[in-house]
Amino acid sequence: MTTKLPAMPYKRLGSSGLQVSQFSFGSWVTFGGAVDTGVAKEQLQAAAEAGVNFFDNAEGYAKGKSEQIMGEAIRELGWKRHEYVISTKFFWGIYDDVPNMHYTLNRKYLLQAIDGSLERLGLDFVDLVFCHRPDPHTPIEETVYAMSDIVESGKALYWGTSEWSADSIRAAWEIADKRNLRKPVMEQPEYNLLHRGRVEREYARLYEDVGLGLTTFSPLAGGILTGKYADGAPEGSRATITGHTHLADTAKQHADQVRQLADIAAELDVTTGQLATAWAASNPNVSTVILGASSVTQLNENLGALHALERLTPEVKARIEAIFTK
DSSP, X not given: OOSSOOOOOEEEOTTSXXXXXXXXXXXXXXXXXXXXXXXXXXXXXXXXXXXXXXXXXXTTGGGGHHHHHHHHHHHHHTOOGGGOEEXXXXXXXXXXXXGGXXXXXXXXXXXXXXXXXXXXXXXXXXXXXXXOSOOTTSXXXXXXXXXXXXXXXXXXXXXXXXXXXHHHHHHHHHHHHHTTOOOOXXXXXXXXXXXXXXXXXXXXXXXXHTOOEEEEXXXXXXXXXXXXXXXXXXXXXXXXXXXXXXXXXXXXXTHHHHHHHXXXXXXXXXXXXXXXXXXXXXXXXXXXXXXXXXXXXXXXXXXXXXXXXXXXXXXXXXXXXXHHTO
């Protein structure tokens, strides 16, 4: 397989005018764990050289350490603020002993959380801010007003949700529309060959009705779709990390499907993971697919999905569909 990557495509984030790279880079699990500022700097530079312009983060990743590392790396790289799109997300909080500051989307938490994230990132504003999970204990109206105020203040440019139900997204959008507030623009759901219902069915009406954009995560289903768990959890893999140990067992259930996917990938001269990632990106409603990596080598391999995307013909997609709809 050739090593030179194809040009990175860019897509609009839903109905907004913001253009994001079809593949983006996120810090979940890795930054503040296996990745320090030095490695993060190398990864960010490699991603940018491949055309990535969107970098995803969250307050809850490593309890703020991930934001700090990304901010330090960007400053050391000397990037100009107009050159990249950066996000953060709120819900989990980093102060577990304070009842109004974790597992919530109340106004107090949100308006203080944005200030903390900006301080850790070393920025005046983030481009995207997400409500990281729904909060059944706070009225959606309160959350919508707070998120709209964050955008109005200039501390974020667009706001959206992550893993919200279609009904809750529509309710938030309608509240904002009726009260002339800033509307949610994007949703960040899991999307891969093993997890499809929400993106393909539940949200189906929202793409046209409210112009919803998607920044999807986990295109490899935690590594299952690479085939690396075929013989159990390799030392140092995500499946050995607390909270992710279920991956090896889940992989056994889908081992035959992944082997068939690997056969197609071999025909196309790409890896199984690259083909699975390209499949997620090929959905026209997906604005960007967030890649994760613990090393520059792994990131470059994941970016090879650009090769797979070029080779993902309708016929190939139909073959993949036949495998994963059995």
